[in-house]
Amino acid sequence: MITKQSLEILSHIQIAEETFEVVLRSALSKELKPGQFVHIALPGHMLRRPVSIANVDPEAETFTMIFKIFGEGTRHLSKYQAGDKLDVILPCGTHYPIENLKLEHALLVGGGIGVPPLYYLGKQLKDKGVKVTSVLGFQSASQVFYEEKFQQLGDTFIATNDGSYGQKGFVTDIISELGSPFDYYFSCGPTPMLKAVTDQLADKKGYISLEERMGCGVGTCYACVVPLKADPTKNKKICKDGPVFLANEVSLA
Amino acid sequence: MITKQSLEILSHIQIAEETFEVVLRSALSKELKPGQFVHIALPGHMLRRPVSIANVDPEAETFTMIFKIFGEGTRHLSKYQAGDKLDVILPCGTHYPIENLKLEHALLVGGGIGVPPLYYLGKQLKDKGVKVTSVLGFQSASQVFYEEKFQQLGDTFIATNDGSYGQKGFVTDIISELGSPFDYYFSCGPTPMLKAVTDQLADKKGYISLEERMGCGVGTCYACVVPLKADPTKNKKICKDGPVFLANEVSLA
C-alpha cells in the first residue's frame, strides 16, 4: 500500500564526500523491496525528490537511504538532523524480482548514487544463498562508501574514474577482467554507465534501474517515461512501471 | 547610518495573546530613536515586515520589538527562538522629534500594535523630565501588554473594545474624560483610531505614526505613501518621510 507518511529521522550521518546516510523509522519498512524508492517532500520545493531504499531493518521497522548532494534539494536534505521529520511517499515503483528468479551467482554493478539500492538487493540475495559479486564505480576515493558492507556480501571491486582508489577506470573495465561466471546481473547508475554495461553484457540476463526527473512519483503525470526497445513509439513510466526494468526492455538514450 | 544586519535574538517571549516581545542585540541600538522601525526579512517571503522599536537598552546594546501575529509573516516570526538570527534593516524612518520640542506634559495614545513604539518614547520623555499620561486601547483583556511598564512612566488608562479589561470602549472615550492638561500628544495605532484621535484633538499639537504596506522600507519603491493634507496631489513616503508625521501634515483615509 503506497502512502504518504511523516517519518522520524533516527540518524543522519555523512559517509563520504557530500554523501549522507539517513535512517528513517516506518512501520512499512518490512514491506519495502530492493529497487523501490521513496519520494521526499522538502519545504520550499514544489517537487519531491526520489531516493532509493538502500537497506531495511524489518525488526527495528527502519530503512536506510543514501544520497549525494546534487542540487538545491539534496543540499537542503543534507541539513536535516536526527529527530527531524521527513514527509515521504513510500513505497514507490517496482523492485528487482528476485523472488521469481532462479540464480546462483549475481553480479551487482553500481555507479555513484546507483550503488545504494544494490546493497539491499545484495543482502537479500545473500540471504537466499546466492553468491554475490559487486563492481562499484565512483568518481574518486573521497566518494567511495559502503565498500566493507559490500565485502560482507561477497567479492567486491571498486573502480574510480581518477584512479585515486581501487582500479582506475570504469566498472566495465573490471567486468571485462571478471569474465562472466554469473547468471544474472543487476545494475544501477548513471545512464551512460547503464548503456555501457547493458551493451557489454548483452548476452546476459539482467535488470537495470533507471532515473529520470519526476513529478508525481506515482504514475499520474507522465513525466518520467522511457521508450520501449521493442517499440519506441511506446513508453513506460519509470516511477510506476520501473525504476527496475529488464535490461533489454527499454531504450537508453 | 541605515544598514542590513544579521542580529541575534537574545529573548523571544509571548507577552499576551498572539503577542511576542523580542530582544535583539545590535551595536546600532544606541542610535535608535523612538518612532523608528526595523524591516525584517523572513525566509520564504519576498517582502520584509516592518516592526517598530519598542525599547532600547543602550548599555547592553540591545533593543526590543513587540509584534502580534497578523498573517503568515508574523506567524513565521512567532516561531523564532532565542539564539536564532534575524536579517534586519535598521534604523528605518523618522522619529518623534522630542529633542526639538518644548513640553511639560505628554499624552501617549496607543492602540494594539501601535502601543510598542510609545513605550520607548515615554521612557525618553520621562528621562527628560516630561510628565507622561498614557491611554492605551486593546481589543480585549487577553491582548493587553506592558500596562505596568507604562504605569512606571505615569498615569496609564486602558480601554478594551469588549470591556473585558479597563474601561469598555475606545481610547477617545478616555481622552474625553481626561480633559486636556497636556501640551503634546503622540499617537500610534490603526488608522481609524488615528483619525478619531486627531479629530478629537484637532486643537492640540501632536505627532502620529502611520502604517502602510511596504516594499523597500527605505524610500525607493514609492509603495507606502500618504497624501499631504495641504495638497492631496502630493504625498509622503511613510518609510522614509515617516512613519512619524505632524498630526495635521497628512490626510488619513
Next chain:
Amino acid sequence: MSLTVNLPGLSLKNPIMPASGCFGFGKEYSQFYDLNQLGAIIVKAATGEARYGNPTPRVAETSSGMLNAIGLQNPGVEKIITDELPFLRQYHTPIIANIAGSTVEEYVKVAKTLNQSQDIAAIELNISCPNVKEGGVQFGTDPELAKQVTDQVKEASDYPVYVKLSPNVTNITTMAKAVVGAGADGLSMINTLTGMQINLKKRAPVIANKTGGLSGPAIKPIAIRMIYEVRQALSNVPIIGMGGIMNAEDVLEFLLAGANAVAVGTANFQNPNICPEIIAELPGILSRYGFESVEEAVGKGHIIHG
C-alpha cells in the same frame, strides 16, 4: 454549510476537483483516498490517436512552480473509453474528459467518440494546443480559431463543453467572449503559462521540448486576475478556476474572483492527499470569512460600486 455547486452537466458535492494531467485517470490516487470525496475528476487529455508525448526531461522545478512539457501522452480516446474510464464507475463522482487535438477535425473526432461513453459528465476542451494546419498557431491564442473549434466541438458533443483558456494571450476577455459566443457551456481557466529554464551545466533548456508550461502558486496572481476580468465581462458564465491552488484559502480567493468551482493541479504532486485535505478545511475557511455556502462566495471579491 453547503459545499454543493451546480453547473451545466455537473452536480458537485463540493467545488474541488483534480486538474487535467495532474491526476492521470484516477487509479493511482485512489490508493491514497476514496475518490468519492472529490467534487469531480478531470482526467488526462484525450487525443484522436495514441500519442507518445515529448522526449524527457519533461518537468523542471521553479520558484513556487514547475514547468511541464508532457506533450499530451495518452493512449488515444478509444482506449481511454475502454481501458481507463470504466475503473471510475465505482465512484459517485462526475468525470470530466479533457480533449485535445492538432486539427479541428481531430477535436471533433474525439468529442464524437466520447459521446459513446456513459462514464463522463462533461468535456473540457483544451485549446492550448498548436494547430498543425494553421502552422502551429495555438487554438487558444487566436479568437477566430478558438471560436471555430468550440463551435464544432459543441456541435459534435452531447455533453456540456467547458473551454479551457490559455493565459498566454494579450486579452483574456476577448478569448472568453469568443468561445462563449460560440456556445461554450462554461470556461476552465487557466492553463499553464509558457516558460523555460536553462541548465547551466548543459547550457541548454532543462526541458527537452525547450519550453514548458508553468504551473503552481507562482501563477496564482495571474489566474486570479484573469478570472476576475472574465467574471467582470461575463457575469453568468460558469467558471472552473485553477492555477496554483494549495489550500482552502486559495480556493476561497478563486471563488471571490468569480470561479464557481476549482481544480487543483500541481499541488497533487507535492501532496497526493491535497484534494481531500482541502475539502475538509473548506467549511471552516468559508465560515471564518463569513460565508454559509460555496455558492454565496462566488464573485464576492468584486467591489460593488456605489
Next chain:
Amino acid sequence: MSLTVNLPGLSLKNPIMPASGCFGFGKEYSQFYDLNQLGAIIVKAATGEARYGNPTPRVAETSSGMLNAIGLQNPGVEKIITDELPFLRQYHTPIIANIAGSTVEEYVKVAKTLNQSQDIAAIELNISCPNVKEGGVQFGTDPELAKQVTDQVKEASDYPVYVKLSPNVTNITTMAKAVVGAGADGLSMINTLTGMQINLKKRAPVIANKTGGLSGPAIKPIAIRMIYEVRQALSNVPIIGMGGIMNAEDVLEFLLAGANAVAVGTANFQNPNICPEIIAELPGILSRYGFESVEEAVGKGHIIHG
C-alpha cells in the same frame, strides 16, 4: 575574467544594474554601498508632469513574487533632471532614464527634455503604459502603437533607446520585431505580468488599483522563455534581461538565454546589498560553468543544431 559589456551608449564594467522603479534615483541605496560598483543604474520612470501615482495599498506579496501598482509616481521629467540626477554625477556609473507617458506626445516631450541632461547614457522606453488616446490600450501590447511610439521617441532622442517590452502579450517576438524595426537600439525585457490578489477579509483586491504587476522569481521562467525566443528571432539586438533575478546563477541563466546584461528589481527590496553581492559572486559562477567572460556566455544556452 572579464565582466565588461559594451552596448549602444553603455560601456558597462559589469552586466548588473538595478531595475527601474526598484532603486528610486539611487540616493537611498547609496547609504548601503558605493554605487560605483554597479554596471549601470536604471532610475524610476519619468513622465511629462509630476504624477501622484495610485492610491494605497500599492504592493502585495505573492508566492515567490510581489504585485505592485505604484502608478508611475514621479516628480516629472524636469524635476528629475534638476533635483534627482545631479546626485548621481559623483559616480562613474552610466544612468539609464526610464520614460513613460499616456500619449505619444508625452513620451516625445519626456525624451526631448532628457536631451538637455548630460547625466544619462541611454533611455529605457517603458511601453507598458495605457494610451489614453487609444482608450487605454497599452502601447506595449499593440505592435502598431509600439512601433509608433518607438519611432517618435527615437526621432526625439539624442540617446540610444532601449524599449522595455511587456510580457502580457500573445507573441513577444512580434513586439520585439516591431520596435526593432522602428529603430530601437536595444530591448529591455521583461516588465511585470498583470496579476491580482484578493483579500479574503475585505472581499476585495488587496491592491487599491485592483490589478498590479507581478515581479520576482515567480516570473523568471517566463522572462527566460521570452528572452530566448527573441534572441532566436533577432540574433544581434542588445537585450537587457530581467525578471526574478536573485543571484549570480540567475544572471548566468539570463546570459545563456540571450541577455547581454541584466537588471535586478524586486530582489533589492529583500536585500538592499543584492547588486554588489551578485557582482562579487559573478566571476566565480562564470568560471564554475566554464566561461571566461560575460560576453562569452551570451546566448550560449541555445542548442546549436547539427
